[in-house]
Amino acid sequence: MITIQKRDSVTRKQGALRQLASIAGALMIGALVIFLSGYNPGTVYIEIIRGSLGSGYSISETVQTVIPLLIMALGVTICFKVKFINIGPEGQFYTGAMAATYFAITWPDLPRGALLALMCASSIAMGGLWCVIPALLKVKVGVNETLVTLMMNYIAIKFVAYLQYGPWKDPSVIGYPVIRQFSQSGILPDALGVHSGWIIAILLLIGMIALLGKTKYGYKITVLGENPNTARYAGYGTAKLLVSATFIGGGLCGIAGFIQASGVENSLNAMLSNGWGFTSIVVAWMGRLKPLPIVAVSVLIAVLIQGCTYLQISMGVPYFMASVIQAIILFFILGSDFFMNYRIVRRQGDKEAEARR
């Protein structure tokens, strides 16, 4: 008979070892899947690394993937810290991108600094608002935020599609509907060969580490998340704290939308996010809501995403293979969580169990 037992405690080192073991395990199972599909696992893995980190170009592509993943994962983190299960980074990303695009195509002739600042600020406001609506619904009438944030994703995505096919359609492009390209003023300048969104990402990362770990506000948020009764007892305005934290979280996702529209696409369309809003939830979760591990996980996922895109081109491996490998890795890492806290024991009878003791 097989039963599950709770482990007493796991040291930090044991924890790290298990994480590494789970990644190794994922790569092994992934290798098996690749092999069964008729490819050489070794070559595939090497190609993934080459495609994501092998050249200046591939590195810049990977960095461009890390930026939105990281920023949105930070946004998700602060929401999760106050036990607000934000499944809506995707929607907050799009509303942020929409706000930025509005200014970029309405006032294309503003000086670059002014226009970018306007786009950035508006993306925070809109992304934040998109996250605050479910927060208010939760605080005022007790509506479950998981469902509301999830559904509001689709509202935002479909609204972008509407803009793309309707009011914001570029009349000068014949054939398929696109939104007008941004003017130079609306485009993030490059820095070291990548759009300067990476500088914003690093600043936000530092800001987030400081906010969560060093400020009174971060302290109160932690108290609220860990024990709401105690937060009320201490007289913290719990509703205000929740709403402000969700505004920050949504605002971050909004910034990611602004960066992606301005720095990568130089425009807006309904596929701008590549679904990375959802991926960022996994990133935040795998990073255990801690900023630095989140950076590491963002890089890992970005390498997989970019490497697998490259696989399609170099080896003709269909992209679904890439998704399979990604899924296996996620599965293993999340699974390792379980093995951190529990172990599985086999037992035939008490006598044998006693012998193993």
Added chain:
Amino acid sequence: MAYIQLRNITKKFGSVYANRRICLDIHKGEIHALLGGNGSGKTTLMNILAGRYKYDEGNILIDGRKAVFHSPGDSVKAGIGMIHQHVDLVDSLSVEENILAGTEKGLFPTRKKARGKIKDLAELYDFHVEPEGKVYQLTIGGKQAVEILKVFYRGASVLILDEPTSVLAPIEARALFVNLGKMKENGCAIVLITHKMQEVFDISDRVTVLRKGEAVYTSLTADTGQSMLTEKMVGHAIEGRTEYRAAPRRDIRPLLAVSDVTVHNRFGSAALSGVSLDIRPGEIHGIAGAAGSGQKELCDVIAGIAAADEGRILYNGKDIAHMPIAGRAAKGVRIGYVPEDRMDTGLVGGMCISDNVMLRRIDREKGLFFNEKKARDLALRIIGKYGVDAVDPAQKLKDLSGGNIQKILLGREIEEAPDLLITAYPVRGLDIGATNYIFGLLRERRDSGMAILFVGEDTDVLLELCDRISTLYRGRLTATLDAAGTTKAELGLFMAGGGTGGTR
């Protein structure tokens, strides 16, 4: 031969021994008291026997045969049932559903037979519970009865009770003890975990004293005495206290005047109705009453956590009944509060000591940042001043023992220098040493002019510690008495709703 024999049981948490080479015999038809202070390892030892923890070394013999428990289920199969300190029932389900949970086989089990068995068991032990009644309608004593029925229904012949009387009113505790006597006569083995000396002599046949994880003494209860047990428990003899108490002074203006306060619970019925009392500086004002008579609502409403539906609460003449907690300090309202369930309200178990001591004052700190050094210094001060057994302010609070956690909470609230300190059952679950320390601290604060509201359950303690005592019965205030000159019997009468306002 003893029915259950624990042999050299050792259990470590990290590098700390919770149990060290403990031997214990449990006989059928006998009540075995397990006496010891907080953190002495009583509950750990019994959790091992109940299959909740794995032990590191030693053996458990049942009826002379070696037994290995992998889970609580194995222990239940061996006929062992444990009643934990806090009842663990699903409030919205019926008594019978709670009892049957996990035992029913098949998709559509029939309840008829089970119901009969539950009724028989309830009758046997005089438990007045209806199998079809909902659990939330029961008193705490009633819920405990359901827990006991649950383990008997599962065929337990060994019953472990972890401080069962700590949540009960005296009258309920007496009824429980009568039942334990019956169970014993029916051949059950009973282990009673307690830190109350009186209970050992009231009911047990055999007593084992644990101290710091070791079994230091075992004896037939008839062959030992109170001073012997106390000495074994604490490790040294305790000198008697001399207590000086002046008569309450009537000429001092009250600090707090509660008048006609009514609080409705979330189901809309009055948890507190028309309560009026005043608290003066330099007095310990006791609140007595059976559990759930409105004590929590009274404390919460004064502390500002809950709003009063009717009535006024005057603090130095200012009505604070609807003043939010956040603004109180700025307006000179300084009320400290040690709530009933400290881990649920008042502290954050997952955060470290130095984070927890900053909880109240964080909004008064200047600037944007959390001052780590200040927090650490304050934590060290509280650790030193209040004798907390902790080495590092970075220790997680939940890793400390109950007594130490309580000292930190009390220390934090006192360091805030409140004019009024509300303490709800501040010594519940604490050992003699910690209890005496906390009582001493409260007296000392009282003497320096603090007003203290003390919610208690033990009438002896209330009469000894308090200057005046108000009694609550079903949310109504039945009397306010001077402690000096009041007898236990009088107090008990008012607690049971007797006297002036106590009609149902």
